[in-house]
Amino acid sequence: MTRWEYLTAEIENDxxxxxxxxxxxxxxxxxxxxxxxxxxxxxxxxxxxxxxxGHTLIFKRPTES
Known part of the structure; x- marks a missing residue:
């Protein structure tokens, strides 16, 4: 089963x-x-x-482990 890690980012003034x-x-x-x-x-x-x-962006990628 794939495990994911998540990251958040904000858009501020481009x-x-x-x-x-x-x-x-x-x-x-x-x-x-x-x-x-x-x-x-x-x-x-x-x-x-x-x-x-503003905007919050949510990203994911598979974990290395």
């Missing part, structure tokens, strides 16, 4: 912020994560007072 630490351009960050085996599986819109204020 930048991808991975787990609150690493900032890259959105395209560069997505390409980097893809090259590391991460697959985008879902996203969550952050909504405040009826307006979208």
């Amino acid at each position: 930048m991808l912020v991975v787990e609150g630490e690493h900032r890259q351009s959105l395209r560069g960050g997505m390409n980097y994560l893809g090259s590391q085996g991460w697959e985008l599986v879902s996203h969550i819109d952050r909504i405040r007072l009826g307006h979208t204020t």
Whole structure:
């Protein structure tokens, strides 16, 4: 049975912020994560007072073990 690990990232001002630490351009960050085996599986819109204020992206990849 395949085991998965998960990673979250935020989109802030057209930048991808991975787990609150690493900032890259959105395209560069997505390409980097893809090259590391991460697959985008879902996203969550952050909504405040009826307006979208940001996005959380959820990635997964098979674990090494």
